[in-house]
Amino acid sequence: MRRTRTLKPIQTTKNVENILSCTEEGQPLSPMARMFHEPESNVYIIIVIGFQTQINPEVVKANLVDTFLKQPRFSCLQVADEKNGGQLKWVRTEVDLDNHVKAPSPDLNQVESPDMYVEDYVSNLSRTKISMSIPMWDIHLLNIKTSKAESVGILRVHHSIGDGVSLMSLFLSCSRKVSDPDALPTLPASKKQKPCSTSSGGFLQHFIKLFSVLLIYWNTLVDVVMFLITILFLDDTKTPLKGPSGVGSTPRRIVHRIVSLDDVKLVKNAMNATINDVMVGVTQAALSRYLNRKYGKNKKGGGGAAGNNNLPKNIRLRATSFVNLRPYLGNEDISETMKSSSDVKLGNLIGYVLFPFTIALREDALDYVQSAKATGKRKKATLEAIYTYFMAKTFNKFFGAKWGSFPTQTTLWFSNVPGPQEEITCFGHQMAYIAPTCYGQPNALMIHVVSYANKINIILSVDEEIVPDPHQFCDDLEESLKLIKDAVIYQGLVDCNVY
Structure with a gap:
């Protein structure tokens, strides 16, 4: 085994002793x-x-x-x-x-x-x-x-x-x-909104600004009402993926599947979407395939044969999707805080939104991404995540943690974290992949997406009593991405010669 050298620290101008004293x-x-x-x-x-x-x-x-x-x-x-x-x-x-x-x-x-x-x-x-x-x-x-x-x-x-x-x-x-042992990893740059000019544009520009603000407040009101209704009585449809009460204390099977980031970017660029839009679309397609197969096996008389649409109508299937609130609450960017391990501010600055997944068999695989893109755009024009964060803090403070707990009415948890753009080492050991996830959550299924270099890793954390075949679900995710990528190429949305 070759010798592995220790980590060489990045030099910063901050006084480490002062940082350490702030416990x-x-x-x-x-x-x-x-x-x-x-x-x-x-x-x-x-x-x-x-x-x-x-x-x-x-x-x-x-x-x-x-x-x-x-x-x-x-x-x-x-x-x-x-x-x-x-x-x-x-x-x-x-x-x-x-x-x-x-x-x-x-x-x-x-x-x-x-x-x-x-x-x-x-x-x-x-x-x-x-x-x-x-x-x-x-x-x-x-x-x-x-x-x-x-x-x-x-x-x-x-x-x-x-x-x-x-x-x-x-x-x-x-x-x-790996390419520069003294340099920190590079994270994907987050898109920052351009500041709006207030000195020009006239009545139309001011009207558009006013309409945008009113739309955000309206969407927030709708989402808050839906959130409260969900907490009180609105449960997801009882599907083969929906866990019972108490599922948070059950053991988990954790599996992951690595796919090509280039394939995801191909779809992203062709459809003018984000990587998150594409991965949510892939997840919608995989959930639809998986549930269609499950419902088909439960049908008698051959009605559930492969290729048939076995899905019930109007399935309500939502994810508790987590949102990093640091950009909204004025905290430092991750690229700034990771200059030294002492600078990193640990804590739980996250809110969450109730993200609806459309469960259906589509003739055009690109419809899954279009649907995810539309829902994602709608969820960006709301303050729902900030509301759930402050609601949880308030309820915990005045009524106890039980009243401020996470909703158990949704079917799954969904989360994604951007990873480094290049190959990296940790304590001198070169990484092949990274697969973060959770256990103990009040859902039978969690899907986590993380990028690393030219790959994307999709991680599942499942209760095997509810999802006994997580590797099959990984196959559905991989096949769904392939079908969406093939549809992009077939419909001429990308230059095949360049690809």
Whole structure:
């Protein structure tokens, strides 16, 4: 095994000692953090990382001291404050890395399928919780070669410590480009709206601005009313993907499928859409294929044969889709905060929207993307995510976490996080893929999308009692992307010679 060098820190002008002195000692958990401790939503983030080399556990431990352990939340217990009604608070503690870094040594002669060994290992983690007697995170290092990597690392963090965006920021602060070992990874640039000129344009421009503002407030009102109706009584249609009450406490099977980012960009450019629009369209197509097959198997007399439309009419299927609120709440951009692991601000600055998926068999596969694009545009013209964030904080503060918990009426959780645009190393180990997801959420299905270099990884976290065939669902996702890409080429929306 070749020697793996330790991480060389990026030099910054900030005073690290001042940063380290600003701990959260004695502070209560935020309302959003407390939501992730509720019995129906006791959520853990789990990040599976494939590496192109064997992992050196001692190198990982040495680097954790200068990165993760400089984060107060990675060095704090969550302790009940009896003086404050048993509310959890942060209490600084000494961290023994041996309690957090696990490096099992499986007997490779007894492992029939390395891929299944890793999959089972991750699934077994979802059956357990991290003791609250230590900071609620751990790392598992598996030096076992799979079909996609030479070794696998698994980072597990309780969601109360931070959301996916802040943890991605922390992770990337520990990473460097393969092409330039001293440079931080590059993230996809977010599109910033151009400031509107107020000195020209006349009546028409002012009318358009006024109409846009009124539209946002109207959409927000509609979404807030729909949200309250959902919380009170509006449930999704009972489909084979809809989990029962209490599903948040069940173990999960976590699988993932890697697809080409170039294929997604091909569709994106041809349809003047976003990558998120394309991936939501692919998900709609895959959900429709999967449910059509499930309903077909339940039909008698051959009525559910392949190729038939077996779907019931008017299926209501929605996702709780998470939105990073940092750009809206004036927080620093992720590319700024990841210059040093000490600069990263962990926390849960996320809101969520109720995102409707159209379940139907389409003759034109591009209709799935068009539908996703239209819904996405509508959801961008609303303050729903900000409302749900502040509503959760308010309800938690005055009525307790139970009243501010996540909606259980939706069918799935959906989330996406942008990843680095180039190949990177973490603590000197070159990455092959990254697959973040969650367990403990009050839905039987979670779909997570993350980009890395020229690939997109689609990760499923499923309750096997509800979704017993997650690999088949991955096949549906991959096939749906292929059908949409082929439709773009067939309809002449892209120059085939260039492609």
